[in-house]
Amino acid sequence: MGKRVRIIMHIICCAWGFLFAADKIYVFYPTTVRPQVVQQNLLKACLGAEIIVFARYNDFIAKTVLDSPAAVITKTIVLEQMGNYAIKLNGAFKGTTDEQYVILSVNEKLDPTMITAETMIGMIDFLGRKEMAAFISSFFTISPKLKRVTKIEDLLPLLTFNMSQGILISEREVSYFKQTSNLNFIVTALAKSKVGIVALGIKNNTTSPEILKAIKGLDNETNAMLGVDQWK
Amino acid sequence: MEMRMRRHSMNLKQIVHWYLLVFLLMSIAVESFAKEPMLIVRRSGKDFDEVVKGMTEELSTDFTIHDFIIAKETEVPALVAQIKAVNPKIAVLLDNQSISLFKKYQNELPETAKIIPTVSLMGILIDRLLKDMKNATGIFYEIPIVTSGVNMRAVLGVRIKKVGIVHRKFMSDFIGKSSTYCEKENIKIVPYELPDKGDDYTPLIKKGLKQLLKKDSVDAIWVPNDNTLLTPVTIRDVWSQFAKESKIPVIVGVEILVNPTLDFGTFAVLPDHIALGSQAADMVYDIMDNDWDVAGRPVEPPLSVYKIINLPQAKNVFRVKDENLRNVDRIVK
Numbered sequence: 183m184g185k186r187v188r189i190i191m192h193i194i195c196c197a198w199g200f201l202f203a204a205d206k207i208y209v210f211y212p213t214t215v216r217p218q219v220v221q222q223n224l225l226k227a228c229l230g231a232e233i234i235v236f237a238r239y240n241d242f243i244a245k246t247v248l249d250s251p252a253a254v255i256t257k258t259i260v261l262e263q264m265g266n267y268a269i270k271l272n273g274a275f276k277g278t279t280d281e282q283y284v285i286l287s288v289n290e291k292l293d294p295t296m297i298t299a300e301t302m303i304g305m306i307d308f309l310g311r312k313e314m315a316a317f318i319s320s321f322f323t324i325s326p327k328l329k330r331v332t333k334i335e336d337l338l339p340l341l342t343f344n345m346s347q348g349i350l351i352s353e354r355e356v357s358y359f360k361q362t363s364n365l366n367f368i369v370t371a372l373a374k375s376k377v378g379i380v381a382l383g384i385k386n387n388t389t390s391p392e393i394l395k396a397i398k399g400l401d402n403e404t405n406a407m408l409g410v411d412q413w414k
Numbered sequence: 415m416e417m418r419m420r421r422h423s424m425n426l427k428q429i430v431h432w433y434l435l436v437f438l439l440m441s442i443a444v445e446s447f448a449k450e451p452m453l454i455v456r457r458s459g460k461d462f463d464e465v466v467k468g469m470t471e472e473l474s475t476d477f478t479i480h481d482f483i484i485a486k487e488t489e490v491p492a493l494v495a496q497i498k499a500v501n502p503k504i505a506v507l508l509d510n511q512s513i514s515l516f517k518k519y520q521n522e523l524p525e526t527a528k529i530i531p532t533v534s535l536m537g538i539l540i541d542r543l544l545k546d547m548k549n550a551t552g553i554f555y556e557i558p559i560v561t562s563g564v565n566m567r568a569v570l571g572v573r574i575k576k577v578g579i580v581h582r583k584f585m586s587d588f589i590g591k592s593s594t595y596c597e598k599e600n601i602k603i604v605p606y607e608l609p610d611k612g613d614d615y616t617p618l619i620k621k622g623l624k625q626l627l628k629k630d631s632v633d634a635i636w637v638p639n640d641n642t643l644l645t646p647v648t649i650r651d652v653w654s655q656f657a658k659e660s661k662i663p664v665i666v667g668v669e670i671l672v673n674p675t676l677d678f679g680t681f682a683v684l685p686d687h688i689a690l691g692s693q694a695a696d697m698v699y700d701i702m703d704n705d706w707d708v709a710g711r712p713v714e715p716p717l718s719v720y721k722i723i724n725l726p727q728a729k730n731v732f733r734v735k736d737e738n739l740r741n742v743d744r745i746v747k
Binding site: 214215216219238240244307311329330331332333335336338339340342343345361362363364365 | 471472558560561564565568595598599600686688689692696699714715717718740741742743
């Protein structure tokens with residue numbers, strides 16, 4: 183690469199960095215990929231922005247309230263509950279921005295109509311205790327008991343040790359369990375259980391065209407980490 | 415006239431200030447009355463702090479948390495004074511010392527006394543510690559062998575059908591229970607038991623490892639967190655030598671043992687302390703919903719783990735794929 187080209191590239195990078203200089207982007211999206219790996223990938227896409235990827239809902243909410251970042255990337259339902267961020271982009275997979283939720287159980291099918299107040303269901307915590315209870319209730323006629331965990335892989339011990347009769351996950355996440363474990367998994371789709379995958383929220387009454395452009399241009403690898411293949 | 419108005423306005427300001435102060439104090443009082451008092455008994459240290467963080471974040475909206483940090487010499491009267499001052503609805507006990515202290519306090523109570531429910535964690539083989547405690551449950555500190563095995567299998571991408579374990583007799587029960595869960599994952603545990611007491615374990619460990627590798631053809635070794643079997647001498651003369659020669663993956667439960675300079679552990683699986691605190695918080699809520707009755711609630715395994723990999727060994731010996739490292743918490747180079 184010629185010296186002149188390198189200088190031009192450097193100037194472009196600096197200018198790009200300057201555009202993001204004041205921007206903080208906070209991310210909370212439970213996935214099997216570690217937050218530091220997602221963070222590295224996003225940092226490459228949004229040069230100059232300060233990006234923090236959180237592993238836990240509590241940390242994400244506490245820091246977002248404290249720092250009021252310019253943008254947040256999280257599950258659509260989390261953004262909807264936050265209030266002070268407007269959804270500007272939705273992550274989509276195979277053209278759709280929603281995903282189907284399923285119950286994963288071992289050896290026996292867990293019939294959604296047979297769920298009682300004593301049935302224990304495991305789930306990733308992405309809304310906090312009270313809101314998660316409300317979220318899970320929306321799928322069933324009777325609210326089951328809920329066991330919340332921090333990471334997707336933490337749901338596997340719930341099934342291994344019979345601590346829950348099933349786990350509630352997105353259909354996309356089933357492959358992780360089938361690849362990792364030899365348990366005899368049974369997948370039961372839930373009717374009317376389409377939930378938004380991931381969204382980008384920009385702080386109310388502000389604009390951040392650079393962030394929008396950067397997220398729309400994320401590479402395939404980073405998009406896959408967020409469970410999508412495009413943003414719209 | 416103007417003076418009188420100014421004085422009147424001053425009085426009004428003072429009254430408003432007093433009302434605001436009283437309102438503030440009342441709000442604080444109402445809030446603390448509405449919350450349930452909870453006592454944590456623990457020693458000081460980073461791991462304990464993380465567990466308390468995980469618990470506090472979950473419980474602080476509904477509980478007033480009193481953190482009682484004990485020292486080696488803390489005795490029952492100091493605990494009794496705390497219990498009298500806090501009047502806790504529930505107590506969370508972190509590690510063996512806190513559990514023993516609380517057990518002593520419970521043993522001194524009259525038969526008719528109300529028993530404060532407890533959730534215990536971070537103790538060694540906690541189910542045994544809780545056997546003779548009333549209204550008590552907890553979470554194991556030991557990572558289940560199946561959890562470690564499944565995680566390592568997924569990361570290294572190797573076949574693991576038989577896991578060999580050299581252990582002392584006191585762990586037989588834990589290993590026996592683990593076998594059932596490992597079978598579900600098509601992993602067979604092959605134990606090699608050593609006596610609980612002995613003068614020199616070096617030749618015994620060596621013999622055990624040799625048998626597991628040559629006779630039983632194990633695919634991996636799981637090393638228990640047992641200080642008697644893991645001394646600087648046994649690590650140098652037996653464990654590390656075995657890891658180098660056998661070329662099979664070694665699962666450990668202590669971070670330092672995956673240090674590449676030791677060339678011993680391939681994969682370390684440790685408790686995730688913040689998540690352990692959250693799991694304990696969930697138990698506290700369950701017990702509260704059950705009118706402060708533990709009611710035979712079983713001791714739970716820890717759900718969340720922290721994974722560390724010895725990269726040079728994983729790359730050179732097991733050809734681990736880069737994409738598999740994405741769900742490892744720490745990569746030691």
